[in-house]
Amino acid sequence: MNTKEYRYIDTESKELFDINVKARALTKEYSQTKYDDLEKKYAILKELFGSIGKNVAIDVNFFCDFGSNIFIGDDVIINSNCTFIDNEKITIGSKVLIAPNVQIYTAYHPLLPEQRFIEKKEDSNCYYTTCADPVEIKDGVWIGGGVIILPGVTIGENSVIGAGSVVTRSIPENCVAVGNPCRVIKFFDDIRKK
Numbered sequence: 001m002n003t004k005e006y007r008y009i010d011t012e013s014k015e016l017f018d019i020n021v022k023a024r025a026l027t028k029e030y031s032q033t034k035y036d037d038l039e040k041k042y043a044i045l046k047e048l049f050g051s052i053g054k055n056v057a058i059d060v061n062f063f064c065d066f067g068s069n070i071f072i073g074d075d076v077i078i079n080s081n082c083t084f085i086d087n088e089k090i091t092i093g094s095k096v097l098i099a100p101n102v103q104i105y106t107a108y109h110p111l112l113p114e115q116r117f118i119e120k121k122e123d124s125n126c127y128y129t130t131c132a133d134p135v136e137i138k139d140g141v142w143i144g145g146g147v148i149i150l151p152g153v154t155i156g157e158n159s160v161i162g163a164g165s166v167v168t169r170s171i172p173e174n175c176v177a178v179g180n181p182c183r184v185i186k187f188f189d190d191i192r193k194k
Contacts, residue, residue, distance in 0.1 A: 006110060006131040009087050013033070023048060023067040031060040038079065053094060058082075069106070073139065078102075088132035088151070103131035104149045106132045138173065147182075158188070 010016065026048040033041050045052050048067035053074035062082055064070060069086035073094030080100045084090055088106035092098075105132055110116045116129055133152035137143070141155050144163030155161060156173030163183040174188040 006115070006129075007088065007133060009107065009130045009132050011130050012125070014194055019066045024069065027062055030058075030062065040094055057114075059100075065107075079145075087130065089134040091134070091136045093137060093141065093157070095140050096137055097135075097142040099143060099145035099147070101146045102149070103147070104144055106135055106151050108132070108151050111191055122178065 011012075014045065026044055030041060030044045030048070033044065036100050041058075042052075042056075045056065045058065048070075048183055050068050050071045052072045053076065054072055054077045054115055056072055056078075058078040059080040059082075061080065062078065062084075063082040065084050069088060070084060070090045070092070073096070075095045076092060076098070077096075077104075078098045082098060082101065083103045085103075085105045085107050090106060110129055110131060113156075117127060119127075120131055131151075135149055136154040137149075138155060138157040138159075140158035142160045143149075143155070144161055144165065144180045146164045147161050147167065148165075149155070149167045152170075153167050154170040155167065156175070158174050159171050159180060160176045161167060161171065162176065162178030165178050166180040166181070167177075168181040171177045171182065171184065175184045176186050176188075176191075177184045177186075
């Protein structure tokens with residue numbers, strides 16, 4: 001029996017629709033802003049995100065659903081073609097490196113069809129249920145190219161996630177983790193001993 005307690009998202013909410021429209025406009029404006037117009041780019045990001053620290057560089061194209069659920073610390077690099085599905089909170093600490101083509105998902109759908117599909121109302125386009133769990137990336141993390149991070153995951157301080165990994169569960173601090181599903185292959189203390 002499935003006993004998971006879901007955090008449901010009202011995908012037909014007018015408020016969420018308006019936030020999504022604003023996020024689409026801001027990310028489009030950001031991608032069309034001159035590369036060296038750092039002041040304008042930072043102003044757009046400040047309006048888009050829940051919060052943003054100092055010395056944050058985000059390359060284009062960057063995609064997100066809402067932006068307002070994304071919280072970024074200081075000294076962060078987010079490389080090109082990253083997608084953050086922020087139906088729930090995405091927290092990124094300070095001194096974090098995120099390589100190109102990284103995808104962070106907070107949204108998902110229940111596994112069982114009777115929980116996933118709902119009876120469509122006459123005035124609705126929606127026939128499915130959407131849920132979301134937060135993602136946290138702690139200080140000092142390096143995420144390799146093409147990594148996919150799934151809902152509910154926390155990546156511990158200073159850890160490295162190898163390129164192409166699919167992170168299905170939380171990763172502890174001070175380690176290297178790789179693969180699909182992503183798993184720890186070594187801790188920094190073991191590397192230092194060699």
